[in-house]
Amino acid sequence: xxxxxxxxxDVERLSYGKGAKRRGTGSRYHCHRLNQEERKLYELAxxxxxxxxxxxxxxxxxxxSPLQNIWRQRCDALATLAVCVEKRSTGDNxxxxxxxxxxxxxxxxxxxxxxxxLKTKYPDIYGEMEADSTAVSSPLPQIPxxxxxxxxxxxxxxxxxxxxxxxxxxxxxxxxxxxxxxxAHFKLEDFQHKNIGAHPTKEVDDKRIKDDDRSDDxxxxxxxx
Numbered sequence: 001x002x003x004x005x006x007x008x009x010d011v012e013r014l015s016y017g018k019g020a021k022r023r024g025t026g027s028r029y030h031c032h033r034l035n036q037e038e039r040k041l042y043e044l045a046x047x048x049x050x051x052x053x054x055x056x057x058x059x060x061x062x063x064x065s066p067l068q069n070i071w072r073q074r075c076d077a078l079a080t081l082a083v084c085v086e087k088r089s090t091g092d093n094x095x096x097x098x099x100x101x102x103x104x105x106x107x108x109x110x111x112x113x114x115x116x117x118l119k120t121k122y123p124d125i126y127g128e129m130e131a132d133s134t135a136v137s138s139p140l141p142q143i144p145x146x147x148x149x150x151x152x153x154x155x156x157x158x159x160x161x162x163x164x165x166x167x168x169x170x171x172x173x174x175x176x177x178x179x180x181x182x183x184a185h186f187k188l189e190d191f192q193h194k195n196i197g198a199h200p201t202k203e204v205d206d207k208r209i210k211d212d213d214r215s216d217d218x219x220x221x222x223x224x225x
Contacts, residue, residue, distance in 0.1 A: 103191035
């Protein structure tokens with residue numbers, strides 16, 4: 001049984017506010033239509049393979065982050081790690097969402113990022129994270145992965161699996177680029193749907209999974225991106 005992944009053409013349709021051809025790909029409760037500034041950043045992200053946003057990309061008038069949502073959809077379609085640089089006034093975050101890989105165990109891939117990127121190329125950042133006993137050993141939410149959701153639900157109805165690395169402005173993009181390069185070596189086959197057993201699934205309630213009001217005051221202007 002194939003997992004529910006969107007088609008790239010449907011992702012593009014959603015980014016222009018059009019309906020997807022495949023039912024369930026989008027949701028009226030999750031904004032995807034990009035404005036002019038967001039589209040510029042989206043096109044840049046296609047080239048660099050990581051997204052750059054102001055703060056967390058939240059748009060108050062849309063009650064969500066269209067740019068983050070559409071980037072997650074694209075990474076899901078491509079079965080790649082969703083990498084984003086959040087630019088803030090006090091420093092940047094490199095945020096990785098492992099949910100777009102749709103694997104039943106993402107720990108081996110987190111370990112690859114920690115060992116082959118942080119330890120090797122950014123020892124100062126690794127040292128700061130190691131001082132926090134949970135940051136490196138358990139960077140993802142301590143909740144079981146919903147295997148049923150991985151198989152059958154669109155990405156907006158799948159819980160995020162986030163690994164966030166705080167860093168200085170001058171290293172954020174190089175760190176994101178190195179994470180993307182390392183993720184190209186991920187061997188997903190043994191951890192994907194063919195090796196996920198039968199698990200009961202619940203009908204998706206998109207009203208329950210509405211975008212949160214995650215307004216972000218600790219952000220910088222578009223011109224600083």
